[in-house]
Amino acid sequence: EVQLVESGGGLVQPGRSLRLSCTSSGFIFADYAMSWFRQAPGKGLEWVGFIRSRVYGGATQYAATVKDRFTISRDDSKSIAYLQMNSLKTEDTAVYYCTREYGIIDYWGQGALVTVSS
Amino acid sequence: DIQMTQSPSSLSASVGDRVTITCRASQSISRNLNWYQQKPGKAPNLLIYATSNLRSGVPSRFSGSGSGTDFTLTISSLQPEDVATYYCQQSYSTPPVTFGGGTKVEIK
Numbered sequence: 674e675v676q677l678v679e680s681g682g683g684l685v686q687p688g689r690s691l692r693l694s695c696t697s698s699g700f701i702f703a704d705y706a707m708s709w710f711r712q713a714p715g716k717g718l719e720w721v722g723f724i725r726s727r728v729y730g731g732a733t734q735y736a737a738t739v740k741d742r743f744t745i746s747r748d749d750s751k752s753i754a755y756l757q758m759n760s761l762k763t764e765d766t767a768v769y770y771c772t773r774e775y776g777i778i779d780y781w782g783q784g785a786l787v788t789v790s791s
Numbered sequence: 792d793i794q795m796t797q798s799p800s801s802l803s804a805s806v807g808d809r810v811t812i813t814c815r816a817s818q819s820i821s822r823n824l825n826w827y828q829q830k831p832g833k834a835p836n837l838l839i840y841a842t843s844n845l846r847s848g849v850p851s852r853f854s855g856s857g858s859g860t861d862f863t864l865t866i867s868s869l870q871p872e873d874v875a876t877y878y879c880q881q882s883y884s885t886p887p888v889t890f891g892g893g894t895k896v897e898i899k
Contacts, residue, residue: 717890718890737887781834783833
């Protein structure tokens with residue numbers, strides 16, 4: 674059974690950093706791209722970024738709203754994807770979801786709430 | 792970037808009604824259109840991929856159609872467990888990954 678579990682969410686002040694982890698199981702993690710999406714309270718789904726598999730060089734892509742502030746990485750030996758969030762803004766407040774793939778998104782984590790507030 | 796527009800943004804229908812949600816892309820996306828269901832407080836769940844392919848385990852009352860720029864999600868007989876927000880998403884040209892704004896379905 675495929676499982677994705679996010680951790681590391683919480684309350685953080687504007688300008689500070691936070692790192693989310695996505696621990697995966699039930700599939701060959703190294704074979705898949707991993708993505709992050711977010712959903713602000715009462716709003717729709719927003720893509721944050723993705724990291725391709727090693728076969729595709731592990732390249733990353735980011736939404737314009739987070740580019741240069743957020744970094745996605747992966748540890749294939751541990752089946753974990755990370756989302757490093759720096760220079761956080763109040764508008765980054767959202768539930769963050771990690772997913773397998775970014776085209777047809779067949780598995781989502783349960784989400785991690787990140788609240789950016791002073 | 793390809794923009795996705797859904798309509799209506801919300802609807803209320805009776806149990807057993809046929810419900811139709813539309814999704815329009817700002818340019819042709821062939822049949823690279825996926826639908827997700829998000830129940831309150833839960834993560835989204837893939838319902839239909841590549842316009843009309845039902846994910847395994849999804850009830851057959853759900854169906855999808857369309858091509859190019861115009862797509863439709865249909866629930867043939869609305870059930871109480873279908874209360875959710877539905878999102879369309881294009882997988883034709885990424886990045887960025889883009890979604891419609893969502894359609895909230897409620898029971899009348």
